[in-house]
Structure formats: structure tokens, C-alpha cells
Amino acid sequence: MDVKHLCLGVLCTGDASGYDIKKYFESSFRHFFVAGYGSIYPALSGLLDKGYVDVRQQQQERLPDKKIYNITQLGRDAFQAALEQTVPRHKVRSQFLALMHFAHLLPTDQVLRALDTHINELETLLDILEEGRKTAVQGNYGEDFTREYAVTSTDALLAFVTERRNAILTSNANAKACA
Amino acid sequence: MDVKHLCLGVLCTGDASGYDIKKYFESSFRHFFVAGYGSIYPALSGLLDKGYVDVRQQQQERLPDKKIYNITQLGRDAFQAALEQTVPRHKVRSQFLALMHFAHLLPTDQVLRALDTHINELETLLDILEEGRKTAVQGNYGEDFTREYAVTSTDALLAFVTERRNAILTSNANAKACA
DNA sequence: CACGGCATGTAATAAGTTACATGATTTA
């Protein structure tokens, strides 16, 4: 399950351009897989080379040409096989937590800025997930599962981080009042 | 904040060998940064080249020699600078969720296996975090923050995934009863 | 005697990120 396979996954739901696929990543995969053009376009080239997708050029008025990709039967089979062989890993890599782990080495205001930034990111993610709830097709189990999984985690974390941030603010205010 | 910087971070708390550092990663960083020997040993070589750490060889009876690394002032300064420039990103990359997103393409038993595997991972992580709670030095704000952050998320997710798994099991049993 | 822990490393490969490069259209 890498960028290539996820592109195949998107194309299983319908034809799309690289640009469309990127938007799909942003709206539906954002909570578990982030990819930019720099990985999506090369991935599509690779899939084309392997015969997993076909492409047709679509001219547009007043806009750049589009390359519409569609998945082949070979591609579907490859995706199915990849799915079946996927080991269900789940990895977090967080500069935010790395920074917080060494918070004692930093001035309080930088720690607060980091917390605020993270809170913003969590809120943005919640907005996107909420948007997904509205637009999701009913009965799509997988999409629902991953979305609600992310909502569960994000809700809990938002409460946690906000509480900790406020605790720092009040203890800071107390320290100032004493001084 | 990459493997190199986190090694410096570990060495800020005291001298250690590559092997020790790996154990530190496993017990204290596991919930936000995973690294193996294949990245830690090369990282230490790099730090040595830059003069960020010194090394002394320690012979041991009946055991392989150890290389004990200690951080230099240059290394401390570099770590401080890196900390201050760290942008607080937080990234999740989950094959598990990728798989679940396409659950409709898989047989139910594979979905259940994936859920069980993930539940096991969450439980293992909770055990490690609980262990950390016991052994942690009181008053280490950052260590406490990251641990409780992870506990918050993991607790919530464990409840969510377990509930979903049971829902699948009961709806499966009903389907069988009807047939 | 097999397995897990202690201990260090290299080399090949895979993978993704960032910056670069271009350019028209629409909206505020």
C-alpha cells in the first residue's frame, strides 16, 4: 500500500486525472496518507508503464489539457492482490510530539505556539472529516470506518491538547501574579 | 527532527550506546517515532563526523565491546537550534486504514484479522505506555505530555475499533442465522 | 540445543519530499 496502490484504489471508483486524484487524497485519505503531486504524477507514469491504467487526453476550453486515467483489468487484479497482502501497519511520525518531549529545553511561548499550531491542525482535520460525513455515499463501510476512526482520535486529542494548553496558561498567570 | 536529532536528544539525558539508544526509542519514542538499527547506527556515525558527539570504547567481559557516545557542547547547541526550528508536524501513515478504506473488496475474515491485529497493536502500545508511567521520573513535563497524549488517543481508538469489530461479528452471526 | 538478549555495522533499495518550471482562468 503505497502511493501507486492508492491511486489504483481511487481509479477503482472511476476515471480521474492526476489532479483529481490529488483532491481525492486530500478529502478522503488525508487522515491516513498524505501525498503531493511529486509522488502522484510519477506513480501514474509507473502504473501506465505496467499496464495497470490507460490514459486518454482530454482537451479543454480555456484550461490546460487533462489526462484522464482509467484502470485496466490488470490494474484491478494487481490492486486486489496488493490489498490482500497488505499488513495492517499504522505509523505515526510526529515532529510535534518530538518537540513536546523536549519542552523543558524551550521557552514557554514556543511551546504554546506549537500547541496552538497543533490545535489548528486538529480543528482543520475535523472540519474536513465533517465535510466528508456530509458528502459521503451512504453504505460505504470503509470510508465511514476510516472517517469515524479519525474523528474519534482527533476529538479526544483536541480535548487533551486544549486542556494542557490552558493549564500552562493559568500556571503561567499564577507565576506572574506571584512575581 | 529526524533520527539524528532524536539521538542527540537521548544523549542529552546521558551517555549511551547505539543499542541503548534503540531501547530508549522503543520505550519512550515508540508512540511518535520508530527507528531501527539501520537508521540509528548510521545516524551516530554522522553525528561523530560533525563533532556533535564523542565516543569511547568500553570493553566488557563475556560480551561484545560497547561504543559509548556522549554529546559535546557543539551537539547540544545543534540540538537546541534544531528544536527551535522544528515545525510541529504530525503525520499518520496507515496501511491499516488504507486497507479498511477498501474493506468492501475483501472477505470478512480478512477484515476481522486486520482489526484483531490492530487491536493487538493498540493494546501492546498501551502496555508500553503504562510501563512508562511507572518508571517515568516525576516532573518530566515533556515525557508525561507525549505519553498521556498517546494514551488518550489509543484508549479512544481501542474502544472504537473493538466496538466496530463486535458489530461485524454480530451482524455476521445474524446473517448466518437467517440463512 | 534453540531462542532471546547483547552488540555493531553495511549495502542495496525503496520511497517520498522539495524545489523547480510553466501558464491560463476565475474570484475577491
Next chain:
DNA sequence: TAAATCATGTAACTTATTACATGCCGTG
């Protein structure tokens, strides 16, 4: 007129993963 959206791609770089390679000690 500035910014956002539409649209595609390359190249250099950074980074980490995996497998390989070695070998002793203690425990069950």
C-alpha cells in the same frame, strides 16, 4: 491586482527500510 484554482511534470535530494553479516552469553 493579488490570490486561488486548474493542470502537468521533472530532478535532485533526503530519508528510512530491509536484508545481510557476525558472534558470544545465559536460560529453559
